[in-house]
Every structure is written in C-alpha cells, then in structure tokens.
Amino acid sequence: GIRRSGTMISITTSRFATGITAMMTITLAAASENTAIVPYTYLNSEAIQTITLELPRKYPNFVEVDSSQNLYGLPSAGTDQDCLFDNSANGCANWIITIYDRIKHNVSESAQTFHELPEVLLSGALHGDERVGPTTVIEVARLLLEAAQCESYVLDNVDEHKSCQLELQRKGVDDRTRRWLARLVATRRIIIIPSANALGYYRNQREEDGIDPNRDFPFDLQDFSRCMQTVAARTLNEVFRDHLIQLSFTFHAGMEAIGYEWGAPSHEEPSPDDKAQNILASRFSWYGGKVDQRTYPFGDMNSLVYPVNGGMEDWAYAASWDKSHTRPCDPKTYNGYTQDRTIYEDGTLRTFNMLVETSDSKEPPIEELGSNEDLFSPDGAGNGHVSRNIRLSLLAFDAVQPYVTLTGVNGSDILDIDAVPHLQRTLEKCSHAVQVSNSDAVEVEWTVGGAFDVDETNLVYGARKDMEDSNIMYCTTQPDPQQLDTWIDRIINIKSGKGNNKGSTIQFTVSQKGRTRWHERGSSPLSQLPIRDGAFPSDPVFRTSIDLSSFQEGDEIVIFAMATVDSSWNSSNSAPQSHIVNARTNTTWRFTNVAGMTIQGRVRWLSPPITLTVGGYLEEVADPSKSITQYTQNETSTYSDSGASHLVSIIHLLLIGVIGSAVFLVLRRRTLLSKQRSRGNSGTSRRNGTGYASGKHNIMVELETLPLGMNSHE
Numbered sequence: 001g002i003r004r005s006g007t008m009i010s011i012t013t014s015r016f017a018t019g020i021t022a023m024m025t026i027t028l029a030a031a032s033e034n035t036a037i038v039p040y041t042y043l044n045s046e047a048i049q050t051i052t053l054e055l056p057r058k059y060p061n062f063v064e065v066d067s068s069q070n071l072y073g074l075p076s077a078g079t080d081q082d083c084l085f086d087n088s089a090n091g092c093a094n095w096i097i098t099i100y101d102r103i104k105h106n107v108s109e110s111a112q113t114f115h116e117l118p119e120v121l122l123s124g125a126l127h128g129d130e131r132v133g134p135t136t137v138i139e140v141a142r143l144l145l146e147a148a149q150c151e152s153y154v155l156d157n158v159d160e161h162k163s164c165q166l167e168l169q170r171k172g173v174d175d176r177t178r179r180w181l182a183r184l185v186a187t188r189r190i191i192i193i194p195s196a197n198a199l200g201y202y203r204n205q206r207e208e209d210g211i212d213p214n215r216d217f218p219f220d221l222q223d224f225s226r227c228m229q230t231v232a233a234r235t236l237n238e239v240f241r242d243h244l245i246q247l248s249f250t251f252h253a254g255m256e257a258i259g260y261e262w263g264a265p266s267h268e269e270p271s272p273d274d275k276a277q278n279i280l281a282s283r284f285s286w287y288g289g290k291v292d293q294r295t296y297p298f299g300d301m302n303s304l305v306y307p308v309n310g311g312m313e314d315w316a317y318a319a320s321w322d323k324s325h326t327r328p329c330d331p332k333t334y335n336g337y338t339q340d341r342t343i344y345e346d347g348t349l350r351t352f353n354m355l356v357e358t359s360d361s362k363e364p365p366i367e368e369l370g371s372n373e374d375l376f377s378p379d380g381a382g383n384g385h386v387s388r389n390i391r392l393s394l395l396a397f398d399a400v401q402p403y404v405t406l407t408g409v410n411g412s413d414i415l416d417i418d419a420v421p422h423l424q425r426t427l428e429k430c431s432h433a434v435q436v437s438n439s440d441a442v443e444v445e446w447t448v449g450g451a452f453d454v455d456e457t458n459l460v461y462g463a464r465k466d467m468e469d470s471n472i473m474y475c476t477t478q479p480d481p482q483q484l485d486t487w488i489d490r491i492i493n494i495k496s497g498k499g500n501n502k503g504s505t506i507q508f509t510v511s512q513k514g515r516t517r518w519h520e521r522g523s524s525p526l527s528q529l530p531i532r533d534g535a536f537p538s539d540p541v542f543r544t545s546i547d548l549s550s551f552q553e554g555d556e557i558v559i560f561a562m563a564t565v566d567s568s569w570n571s572s573n574s575a576p577q578s579h580i581v582n583a584r585t586n587t588t589w590r591f592t593n594v595a596g597m598t599i600q601g602r603v604r605w606l607s608p609p610i611t612l613t614v615g616g617y618l619e620e621v622a623d624p625s626k627s628i629t630q631y632t633q634n635e636t637s638t639y640s641d642s643g644a645s646h647l648v649s650i651i652h653l654l655l656i657g658v659i660g661s662a663v664f665l666v667l668r669r670r671t672l673l674s675k676q677r678s679r680g681n682s683g684t685s686r687r688n689g690t691g692y693a694s695g696k697h698n699i700m701v702e703l704e705t706l707p708l709g710m711n712s713h714e
Contacts, residue, residue, distance in 0.1 A: 035172050040369040040386040043135045045092070045202040046085040048194050051138055052095045059145040061102050061152070061422065062185060067093040068235040075334045077199035077208050077231040092198035094235040097141055100189040101148070103422040110424065112477055115596045117189040118401040118583075121239065121248040121351075122393055124193060126213045126232060126312060128200020132358040133251025135369070136389040137192045143390065144185050147173060151182035152421040172372050183419035184397045191239060197232040208232050211333075214252075215308060217315035218342050220264040220325045227310055228329040228337045237341065240316060240348060244597040246580040247400045248353040249393065250312055253362040255305070256296055258284050258392075259355040263301025264314045266325055270300065271317070272574035276581045277352060279452060279569070280399065283518050284354070287395050288388040289378030291359075291368070301355055316353035320344045321577050347591025347599065350579045356392065359385045399518060401450050402584055404457070404561045404607040407541065408445035417608055440549040444559060446607060447539040451565035451584065454514040454540065461546055462506030464556040464611065481587035481602045488604075507546070514540045516565075548614065555614045561607040 043051070055063045068074045069089055078091030086093050100117060107114040124134035150164035168178050184190070195201035200208050207213070213232035221227055228234055239245075260277040262269075271277065281298035288296050297304060301313060319326045328339035359368070370384020376391065405416050417423050448454045491506050517523045517537035525540055542561075551557060570576055570585035582589035582601050589601030 035373070036170050037371050037373045037382065038171070039367075039371040039382075040135060040139060040384065041366055042131055042363075042369070043138055045083060045195070045198070048134055048138055049083075049086060049093070049095065051142070052097060052194065055097065055141065055145060059149050062099060062145050062148050063141075064098045064102070065095065067095055068231070068238060069093055071096065072235075072238040074231055074234050074238070078202070082199060083202050092202050094196060094198045094231060095194055096235070096239060097192040097194070098189065099141060099144060099185060099192070101186045101421050104186055104424050105189075111596075115592075115598050116477065116600065117187070118599075119189045119191065119243050119245045119597070120397050120400050121191045121243075121245045122193070123196050123236065123248065123250040123312075125195040125201050126197050126250060127206045127252060127362075128195070128197045128202070128208070129204050129206045129362050130251070130253035130358070131201075131204075131363040132253055132369070132385045132389065133356075134194045134201060136251060136358075136386050136393070137194055139386060140390050140393045141192055143173075144181055144190070147178045147181035148185035148421045151178060151419070154420060155422060172375055177376055179416075179419050180398075181394070182421055183416070184394065186421045186423075187403065187418055188397055188400060189243075190397060191243065191245070193235065193239065196235050197230070199231070214312055215310040217310050217312050217319075218326050218329045219311065219315035219319050219322075220266050220309050221327075222309070224327045225330045225332065227331065228342060229331040229333040231334065233312075234337060234341075236312065240351070241341070241344075241593075242595055242597075244347060244579065244591060244593055244599050245316070245351045246578075246583065246599070247396050248316060248351050249356050249396060250353060251356050251358055251389065253358045253360075253364075255357045255360055256291075256294065257304050257355070257357040258288075258296045258298040259301035259305050259313070259357070260298075260352065261300065261314055261317045263305060263307055263311055263355070264325070265307045265309060267314075268302065270574075271577075272572070273317075273352070273569075273576045273578045273581055274300070275572050276566075276569040276576065276578070277354075280352065281354065282520065283399075283452070284356075284392050284395060286520070287378050287391050287518075289380065289383045289391070291370075291383060291385060291388060296356075305355065305357070313353045313355050316349050316351040317578070318349065320346050320349040345591075345593055347579070347593060350577055350591075352578055352580050356389065358389055395518065398450055399452075400580065402448065402563065402565045402605045403450045404446060404448050404563045404605050406444065406446045406559065406561050406607050406610055408443075409610070409612070410443055414610060441545040441547055442612065443543060443545050444561075445541055445543050446561035447541055448514065448516055448563045448565065448605075449539060451516050451563075452519050453566050453568060454512075454516060455564045455567050456511045456513065457542055457561065457563035458511045459509040459544060459546060459559055459561055460506065461509075461557055461559040463551070464558050466505050467558040467609075478600075478602060478606060481600070481604070484604055484606075485587070505550070509544045509546060512542055512544070514542060516540060548612075551614050553614050557612040557614065558609050559612065560609050563605050564603050565605065567603075 052065055056065050067088060069076055074094070076089035076091030076093060080090050083089070083092035104110065105114040105117060122137045122140065124137040125131075146164075147168060150161065150168060153161035153164065165175065165178065169175075173181070197208050197213050200206060200213075208230040211229050213230045216227055216230050216233040217237075218224060218227045228237060258281045260281055261267075261271045261273070277300075278298075285296040285298045301307065301311075315326070326342075326344075329337060329342040330339055331337050364385055368384050370387035371382035372387070373382030374380025375382065375387055376394075378388075378391065380387070403418065405418065406414050407416070408414055444459055446457070446459070448457055491508070494504055494506075512525075515521060515524045517539050523538055523540040525542060526538070546559070548557070566584050569581045576582055576585075579589075579591070579599050583599050584601070584605075585603060586601040587603055590599065592598045
C-alpha cells in the first residue's frame with residue numbers, strides 16, 4: 001500500500017511482510033507543489049449566510065441549519081435596512097449550525113446514542129466588531145463536513161472515496177487527519193453560532209442596538225431587568241437550554257488570551273474546576289502555536305482579563321449551581337422575554353465556557369489570518385489568527401470525551417467503526433472476518449484519545465458465552481458504570497478463588513499507563529510509524545499479548561480495551577461542578593434535560609469489541625500483491641499532473657518489483673514448508689497473506705472488513 005502525508009510518502013506492504021518492505025520512506029520535495037495553499041480571508045454577513053445555507057444541501061446527512069427566529073420564535077435585531085440579503089427576517093437572522101452524524105445517531109432509530117452524544121459549542125461573535133471568530137467557525141464547519149462526507153464513502157463508494165481523499169490531500173489533509181476529523185463528526189454533536197450578535201457583525205459594531213450582549217446574562221447582576229435584552233443573549237440562552245454542552249469557546253478580540261472561570265467580581269477564589277480548566281487552557285495555548293512569536297497567555301479571567309457583571313462565560317459555567325448569583329430575567333426589549341426561560345435545571349449550565357481573545361486588533365490585517373498550510377501543526381508555516389483557532393476548536397471537539405480503540409491484531413490493522421460515518425455500532429457490525437495467525441498468543445494494539453493522562457489501561461478478554469452473560473457486552477453504547485464495576489469485582493473474586501466458577505475464562509492483561517497526544521510531554525507509548533513534520537500529534541500505541549493456550553479450536557474470544565483517564569482533574573479540595581470533569585471521574589454523575597440530552601459520568605471507558613475465532617490451518621495463501629498494487633495505482637494517480645509524477649512512477653515500478661520478489665519468496669517458502677508438512681512436520685511455521693500460522697491455532701479476527709482496494713493502513 002501507499003501512505004501519503006503531504007510531502008512524505010511511506011510505502012509499505014501489509015504488516016505481514018518481512019523487513020524487506022516493512023517500511024520504505026521516501027521524501028518527495030516535488031510533491032509539496034501539489035498542496036493548494038489557500039489564505040484565509042474575512043467572511044462578511046452575506047457570505048456567512050450563503051455558506052451556512054449551502055451546508056445542508058451539500059452535506060444533508062451531517063448538518064442541520066436553522067435560525068433562532070424559526071427554532072425559538074425570537075425576534076430579529078435591526079430594521080428592514082439591515083441584512084438586506086436576508087429574506088427570512090426583518091433585520092438580521094441568527095443562524096445555528098448543528099453538526100453530527102444524522103444516520104449513525106438517528107433520533108428515531110438510535111435514540112440513546114442521539115441523546116448521549118457529547119456536545120461542544122462555538123460562538124463566533126458576541127461583539128460585532130471583533131471579526132476573527134465568525135470566519136474561524138465557518139472554516140471549521142467546512143473542514144469537518146468535507147472530511148466526514150469523504151470518509152462516509154468508504155462504505156459503498158470506493159471510487160468517490162478515492163477522489164475526495166486526493167482532493168483533501170491536495171488541501172493539506174492527509175489520510176490520518178481525515179479519519180480523525182471524520183471521527184469528531186461521527187462521535188460528537190458540534191453546535192456553531194457564527195455570529196450570535198448578527199446585527200452587530202453586519203454593522204461592524206460592538207453592541208446590538210446599543211446594548212452589550214456580553215453584559216446581558218443573568219449572573220452576578222444588580223438589576224435582573226437588565227439581562228436577556230438582546231437577541232444575541234436570548235439565542236445563546238435557548239441553545240444552552242436545548243442541550244447539555246460540556247465545552248464551549250466564545251471568540252472575542254482586543255487582546256490575546258485564553259481565559260476561564262472565574263471572571264466575575266463576586267468570585268475572587270479559584271473555581272472548583274480550576275485544575276482541569278488550567279490543563280485544558282495550557283494545551284489550547286500550545287496547540288494554537290505562535291503568531292508574532294507569541295502563544296496565547298492563559299489563566300482565569302479575573303486575573304488575565306478583567307471581571308464583568310453579566311458575562312456569558314461565568315453564566316454558562318455556574319448559573320445552574322451557584323444559585324445565589326442568578327435570578328430570572330425580566331427584560332422589556334422586544335416585547336419582553338418570559339421569566340421561565342431563565343429558570344435553569346441543575347444540569348443546564350455547567351459548561352467549561354472559555355473566552356478566546358483571538359488578537360490584539362479587533363480586525364487584524366488579512367495577511368495575519370494565516371492559511372491552510374500545515375494547518376494541523378502548531379508550528380505550521382501557515383499559522384495565523386484563523387488557522388490557530390481552527391486548531392483550538394478541533395482540540396476541544398476531541399477532548400470533550402475519552403475514547404478507547406482497538407487498532408491492530410498481530411500486525412493487521414483494525415477498522416475503527418466509531419471513526420466511519422454512518423456505520424452504526426451494533427453487535428452485527430462488530431463481527432466480520434479477517435484472518436491473522438498465531439499459536440498460543442496474539443499481540444493486540446490499542447490507543448486512547450479524548451483525554452490527557454491515561455491512568456490505567458488494559459485488555460479484558462474471554463469466551464463469548466461468558467461475555468454475553470455479562471453486563472458489558474455492549475456495542476452500541478458504553479455499559480452502565482455501576483454494572484461494569486460490579487462485573488469487574490465479580491471477576492476479580494473468581495480469579496482470587498472466591499465465588500463460583502462462572503466467567504472463569506475471562507482474563508485481564510497487566511495494566512499500563514501512558515499519555516495521549518495532547519499531553520504536555522507528548523504521547524506515550526509512541527507509535528513505531530513515522531509521522532511527517534507539520535502533521536498533528538500521533539496517538540499512543542499500547543501493546544500486549546494475550547494467552548490463548550487454554551482455548552480450544554472453535555472457541556470465540558471477545559476482546560475489549562479498557563482505560564481510566566484524567567483522575568487528577570477531580571483531586572482538588574473543592575468538588576468539581578462541571579460536566580466535563582465529572583463525566584470522566586464520577587460514576588454517580590448523571591443529568592438529563594427536558595429534551596432528553598444525557599450526560600452519564602464514568603471512570604472506565606471501553607472500546608468497541610472484536611472477536612477472535614480459534615480455527616485450524618488455512619488452506620489458501622492470499623495474494624497480497626493484487627490489492628496492494630491496485631491501491632498503489634489509485635493513490636499515485638494524484639501525481640499524474642505534477643512535477644512529482646515521474647519520480648512516483650519510478651517508485652511505483654520499484655515497489656512492484658519489491659512486492660513481486662516478496663510474493664515469490666513467500667510462495668516459494670510455502671511450497672517448501674508444504675513439502676515438509678507432507679513429511680510429517682505438522683508443527684512447522686508457514687506464512688499466509690495476512691500474518692503467520694504456526695503450531696496449534698489459526699486465529700480468525702472478526703471485525704469490519706475493508707472495501708476492495710483499501711489498504712489496511714488506509
């Protein structure tokens with residue numbers, strides 16, 4: 001196969017191969033000419049509306065678009081002389097973009113996953129003259145949706161998948177990054193309000209008709225008739241009431257900073273979630289990279305920026321639990337706003353709502369916005385005010401919820417079903433056959449994401465009959481945390497000689513520790529695959545062998561990976577009050593709002609399972625060269641019109657020669673081994689096209705099959 005990452009091409013066979021072609025890395029300087037470097041430019045109100053309304057037509061399975069006027073019956077700010085391009089309102093409409101996988105998480109067919117999706121919000125502009133945010137959030141939406149749509153074609157349209165894959169590579173999105181972006185869309189709900197202060201953005205004014213929207217929220221006020229006066233504040237209020245948002249950015253300008261709670265005059269002490277807020281802000285600062293030789297300063301808003309009354313940030317963080325500083329609003333503007341709409345459930349407002357002051361200038365020069373060059377690297381050549389905040393947003397989407405993924409068995413890659421849009425988690429979807437081989441042990445690889453510290457991770461495996469009798473054999477959702485804890489305690493008791501014999505096939509591997517890609521010291525354990533300069537950080541790769549000697553031919557063995565993460569977030573003297581901390585550290589934490597949106601706290605996170613089937617020797621040797629050559633031809637076609645085409649052609653011929661030689665050696669070795677077996681050497685090792693078979697067992701791994709022409713590294 002061929003793995004292309006910008007200017008780096010790594011050519012490999014499937015990981016069954018010997019060292020001859022296990023990893024050939026060739027740097028193609030000419031290939032960089034193929035990357036289309038696109039500078040970012042400001043989007044005005046009309047452009048934002050045009051792009052926003054085009055999204056559901058272009059990506060109908062991934063996005064919903066509506067206005068707060070239509071959704072919530074809110075008025076429009078402005079007059080018939082404002083936003084003349086907008087025929088939907090007498091004034092300026094407030095658009096809301098909601099991105100999620102509408103097929104995988106269909107509310108009528110997959111109600112539980114629909115309601116349990118972790119939610120993140122981006123607010124582009126509360127102050128209309130602070131111009132970086134709206135362009136940033138629109139570019140984030142376009143990037144996510146293009147990647148998700150492309151990856152969805154892997155299921156049933158390989159030609160289209162290849163085409164869009166090459167187009168994304170031309171834009172600087174390599175295969176690994178594309179799959180990551182698609183995972184974010186497939187496993188989260190992302191709400192984007194390009195310009196909450198739509199009128200102010202259109203007029204290029206800070207306020208909405210003379211009222212500052214970021215002093216218009218019911219928190220730490222003296223006069224509660226002076227809140228929810230603006231359509232901007234009411235729009236955000238309705239969105240928060242409809243969802244359970246764990247993490248949010250509100251983009252501003254006038255300085256450079258990432259601020260978190262507290263930012264209110266009544267709170268001089270650190271917030272109960274200060275430790276986790278500081279960790280997140282520090283990593284946002286790092287991943288944003290340097291503009292004008294500076295990374296974003298970060299800290300609590302009282303110290304770093306200044307305290308305000310009625311600010312959105314503290315309201316979204318604390319109005320559900322700090323009841324002494326909030327009361328219902330009673331505004332008189334726009335014919336009033338009923339008080340019940342600012343009476344909040346206990347779980348509504350517990351959000352890490354971070355202030356991002358994007359730039360010293362409220363409208364920095366266009367040449368300082370950056371480009372898509374090396375977009376996913378904090379040290380990228382194209383870094384600027386828009387590109388750095390695209391990265392901040394992507395990190396927020398990833399970090400909102402931990403995840404664990406099995407990635408390989410005996411060197412064969414496993415398709416991550418969570419990362420493929422439209423592919424639903426079901427028991428049936430967890431079981432498709434790909435063959436690898438071993439005797440008494442199998443090596444399994446996995447990774448952990450959406451977190452920072454991996455406090456403990458290991459594999460749990462056992463006979464399917466024992467797993468199905470447990471409370472953890474879920475493929476659609478994470479298991480109930482209390483039931484999972486009870487099950488683990490029962491297995492531990494059995495292994496220590498207590499309890500009955502039921503479930504005795506279930507085993508736990510030795511626990512490991514590590515760090516994810518977002519940790520300040522980098523990921524650990526490190527992957528063995530090279531990652532080019534300019535790419536986003538690599539995931540950790542955990543490895544261990546599982547003992548199969550006690551299983552018999554025909555047994556089905558289910559394997560999960562399990563992890564606990566970020567326990568230090570809940571180690572302060574004050575009990576954390578936010579959803580994002582408790583959702584990963586507190587199994588008793590559970591909130592459901594009136595719309596059914598649910599957050600369930602967990603400590604242990606499980607991967608989707610795979611199933612190994614213990615079998616006999618394989619009778620056929622697969623021909624790896626066919627699929628590898630086909631994939632190579634498809635991949636290298638992108639260079640046909642570039643200065644690199646001749647070099648790629650030479651590499652292609654060399655690759656075919658190397659693979660042909662390898663296949664010849666494999667087949668010759670098989671012939672010799674077959675002769676030895678015919679003489680009675682039944683224990684002699686032999687190769688097949690996907691791994692090694694020797695001694696006692698061949699192992700069949702049940703997982704998602706890859707479409708024809710798709711390499712295992714794809």
